[in-house]
Amino acid sequence: MTSSTPPELTLDLIRSAAAGLAGVAHHTPTVRSRTLDAQVSAEVLVKCESFQRGGSFKFRGAYTYVAAHLDEVRQRGVCTVSSGNHAQAVAITARNLGLRCAVLMPHDAPAAKLEATRSYGAQVEQYDRFSMPQAQAGAAFAERTGLTMVPAYNHPLIAAGAGTAVLEVAGQSSAVDVLLAPIGGGGLISGCGTAVKALSPTATVIGVEAAASAVTQRSLRAGQRVEIELTPHLADGQMLTTPGSWTFGIMQRVVDDVVLVTDDEIRAAMRFLFDRMKLVVEPSGAAACAALLAGKVDVAGQRVAVIVSGGNIGVDRFGDLMTEEASAAVRGVPRPHLR
Amino acid sequence: MTSSTPPELTLDLIRSAAAGLAGVAHHTPTVRSRTLDAQVSAEVLVKCESFQRGGSFKFRGAYTYVAAHLDEVRQRGVCTVSSGNHAQAVAITARNLGLRCAVLMPHDAPAAKLEATRSYGAQVEQYDRFSMPQAQAGAAFAERTGLTMVPAYNHPLIAAGAGTAVLEVAGQSSAVDVLLAPIGGGGLISGCGTAVKALSPTATVIGVEAAASAVTQRSLRAGQRVEIELTPHLADGQMLTTPGSWTFGIMQRVVDDVVLVTDDEIRAAMRFLFDRMKLVVEPSGAAACAALLAGKVDVAGQRVAVIVSGGNIGVDRFGDLMTEEASAAVRGVPRPHLR
Numbered sequence: 001m002t003s004s005t006p007p008e009l010t011l012d013l014i015r016s017a018a019a020g021l022a023g024v025a026h027h028t029p030t031v032r033s034r035t036l037d038a039q040v041s042a043e044v045l046v047k048c049e050s051f052q053r054g055g056s057f058k059f060r061g062a063y064t065y066v067a068a069h070l071d072e073v074r075q076r077g078v079c080t081v082s083s084g085n086h087a088q089a090v091a092i093t094a095r096n097l098g099l100r101c102a103v104l105m106p107h108d109a110p111a112a113k114l115e116a117t118r119s120y121g122a123q124v125e126q127y128d129r130f131s132m133p134q135a136q137a138g139a140a141f142a143e144r145t146g147l148t149m150v151p152a153y154n155h156p157l158i159a160a161g162a163g164t165a166v167l168e169v170a171g172q173s174s175a176v177d178v179l180l181a182p183i184g185g186g187g188l189i190s191g192c193g194t195a196v197k198a199l200s201p202t203a204t205v206i207g208v209e210a211a212a213s214a215v216t217q218r219s220l221r222a223g224q225r226v227e228i229e230l231t232p233h234l235a236d237g238q239m240l241t242t243p244g245s246w247t248f249g250i251m252q253r254v255v256d257d258v259v260l261v262t263d264d265e266i267r268a269a270m271r272f273l274f275d276r277m278k279l280v281v282e283p284s285g286a287a288a289c290a291a292l293l294a295g296k297v298d299v300a301g302q303r304v305a306v307i308v309s310g311g312n313i314g315v316d317r318f319g320d321l322m323t324e325e326a327s328a329a330v331r332g333v334p335r336p337h338l339r
Numbered sequence: 340m341t342s343s344t345p346p347e348l349t350l351d352l353i354r355s356a357a358a359g360l361a362g363v364a365h366h367t368p369t370v371r372s373r374t375l376d377a378q379v380s381a382e383v384l385v386k387c388e389s390f391q392r393g394g395s396f397k398f399r400g401a402y403t404y405v406a407a408h409l410d411e412v413r414q415r416g417v418c419t420v421s422s423g424n425h426a427q428a429v430a431i432t433a434r435n436l437g438l439r440c441a442v443l444m445p446h447d448a449p450a451a452k453l454e455a456t457r458s459y460g461a462q463v464e465q466y467d468r469f470s471m472p473q474a475q476a477g478a479a480f481a482e483r484t485g486l487t488m489v490p491a492y493n494h495p496l497i498a499a500g501a502g503t504a505v506l507e508v509a510g511q512s513s514a515v516d517v518l519l520a521p522i523g524g525g526g527l528i529s530g531c532g533t534a535v536k537a538l539s540p541t542a543t544v545i546g547v548e549a550a551a552s553a554v555t556q557r558s559l560r561a562g563q564r565v566e567i568e569l570t571p572h573l574a575d576g577q578m579l580t581t582p583g584s585w586t587f588g589i590m591q592r593v594v595d596d597v598v599l600v601t602d603d604e605i606r607a608a609m610r611f612l613f614d615r616m617k618l619v620v621e622p623s624g625a626a627a628c629a630a631l632l633a634g635k636v637d638v639a640g641q642r643v644a645v646i647v648s649g650g651n652i653g654v655d656r657f658g659d660l661m662t663e664e665a666s667a668a669v670r671g672v673p674r675p676h677l678r
Contacts, residue, residue: 029368031390050617051370112614271654275451278389278619278650311617315610316665319658326655 009156009250011198014163014191017064021164024096025060028052030169033277040292041300045176047169050281050311055116056237057162057188057309058089058152064161065150066093072148073099079147080104081138083129083236084113085310086152091120093150104141110236112314130230133241153185154244163191166199169305175200177302182287182309183207183216183258184238186247192307193254207251207258208291210235210266210284216243217258220251234263234321237284237310259296266290267325270318273308283321285310348495348589350537353502353530356403360503363435364399367391369508372616379631381638384515386508389620389650394455395576396501396648397428397491400526403500404489405432411487412438418486419443420477422468422575423452424649425491430459432489443480449575451653469569472580492524493583502530505538508644514539516641521626521648522546522555522597523577525586531646532593546590546597547630549574549605549623555582556597559590573602573660576623576649598635605629606664609657612647622660624649 007013028051036044049057062080066073077100080090087103094101101122105114106129118124127137142149151158165188169176179196181189193205209216212233219225219242227242243251261269266283269290273279281289288306291297313321346352367390375383388396401419405412416439419429426442433440440461444453445468457463466476473491481488490497504527508515518535520528532544548555551572558564558581566581582590600608605622608629612618620628627645630636652660 026371029370029390031368032365034392051368053373055617274619274654274657278387278394280613280617280619315613315661318613319661322654322658 006156009159009190009194011195013156013160014167014195017060017157017160018164018167020064020067021060021161024063025164026052027168028165031277031279035276043303044292045169045303045305046277046289046308047165047305048279048308049165050279050285050308054085054088054092055310055312056085056089056285057165057307058085059092060164061158061161061187061191062086062089062150063093063096065155065157066090066097066099068157069148070097077101077147078150079142079145080150080152081134081141082152083239084109084117085237085312087117087122088113088120088312090150091117091122095121100147102145102147104137108232110312110314110317112317113312116312129239153187154246156246159187159191159194159247159250161191162188163195165307166192166195166305170199176203176305178204178206178297178299178304180206180208180288180292180297180304181307182235182238182284183209184284185240185244186216186251187244188307188309189255190247190250194250196305197254204256205254206291206297207255208261208287209258210238210287211260211262213238213240214260215240216251217260219243219248220255220258234266235284235287237282238287259291261287261290261294261296264328265294267321267328269293271322271325279308280311280313280318281308282310282313345495348498348529348533350534352495352499353506353534356399356496356499357503357506359403359406360399360500363402364503365391366507367504370616370618374615379638381640382642383631384508384642384644385616385628385647386504386644387618387647388504389618389624389647393424393427393431394649394651395424395428395624396504396527396646397424398431399503400497400500400530401425401428401489402432402435404494404496405429405436405438407496408487409436416440416486417489418481418484419489419491420473420480421491422578423448423456424576424651426456426461427452427459427651429489430456430461434460439486441484441486443476447571449651449653449656451656452651455651468578492526493585495585498526498530498533498586498589500530501527502534504646505531505534505644509538515542515644517543517545517636517638517643519545519547519627519631519636519643520646521577521623522548523623524579524583525555525590526583527646527648528594529586529589533589535644536593543595544593545630545636546594547600547626548597549577549626550599550601552577552579553599554579555590556599558582558587559594559597573605574623574626576621577626598630600626600629600633600635603667604633606660606667608632610661610664618647619650619652619657620647621649621652
């Protein structure tokens, strides 16, 4: 398989990705909380990709893509452009397969993610994402380095890898009625949404994005990809000027609705996940839970799978965000666990 | 079965406890970290009882004990005395089985544990643990309330329940060479140690306690239970004046060694578990990992099970401890993940 003939994203492709990941990726835990269930009157299955290798779901797609292009990348090595989680995923994949690796990361990427990516052996360069679109910066980087670019989301193999997370949830229970997943570039929800709908055609797939961006919600409503200016917000894993050209078509097919969460709602969800579920979750990783806890989706009586997409937040940044969260609570932003 | 004829602690009793807990307690995840494995040159299986109901391993024992005494407690209700985790476990058990419940907690128990215990429907009273031994305070409390006391650790059914955690680790892998578990009253290590040695007679069982206490280490070396004055330290789940009268005999049989960890080492382990493994762990829950990370036990080349016994620490207290940890790092206490 070469990059010139991308496969179609189907349940079979996702199952084949799962076979390739067996023994390489972690089968991450799905955890439950009676407090959460009671609060939303539903049966909630929290799929914890925070425990995936590299601390997020990204490894599933990166490894799947690179393993499918081994002949090409063995000579050239790999590179990518990413705010952090995909960078770590590509770096771990490269180390695993013995490949050269370089990564272009935004200058405002969290220090913990920069450090982690370097620790996996990748060479790291930085750029200003507020002055240059990611795609353009990435293309120039690949050109200059001569390395094979591993896409962060905009490819069927990346989405198929990400979709394997939902197969693991399905393996532990009967079909889910609702899937809630954060939307960044759209790879995660394309893969998971395709798998969920193939397994249970009546299931509802809800994407969650930052209210400060809302680019996917607006694009889906417009029936075409719109472009926005980037404004800084908390969920650094969900910061794009436009949906992926390929993922957008998939999302048009499998995403039933997109709901929005504020930074305050994300911080409150992070506190809930820590206090009540003992989970370390980064802001974009908490977006889907935030939508649930803030009542953005009515799931009463349903079986709901929620993807916690990553946990890459250092102790110190977490502490800063929780201090802000305490201030938000004083301003009157409700804490879900105090309802 | 009545409290007057306690059963013998055997692998069969632990298996029978596991059968009773099926569908009631969580089968908690066992997680791995390549960083941790590399650091100690071993295969480390981290059993996360932080994800157990009530946030610690305690539910396993409390439910096992109460379910075995249903005839008696259905009329009278239950009570206990505990710094927090056992209190929550008894409260959840009582709510599950529809029993009255009152709990005596030390006045310095963390606010999160007091609040959580109340939230499960238990009536909470407080006492000063530095002026009155726990056993004496508990006996007076049971006498006054007329409720049946659920022991926190000093009973075969409590230990058998706790020991079920290790059966779940064993179910996921071949036998372990080393078990590392924190020691408070001794119920956890009695149950887990008994199970591990029954499954693999050559396995080594290492207990970990706070250096500020060391009461079990000193008692085992003396061949009899010694008494100490309580001094405040970080691991509030490991604060006793003397080992349990019954658990001590079991520990003499199954515990090969006891190692000590300082508050600084516990804080550093909590940071490592958060940053690198995305786990929320309370101080006593991190003690066994702290011993591993601080190099108190040589496990090179071994398959090691480490019990993370609980995760009941609120965001705010966690933040305070991590601020102290950062100061300790400045003082020169090595951070395990920076080695």
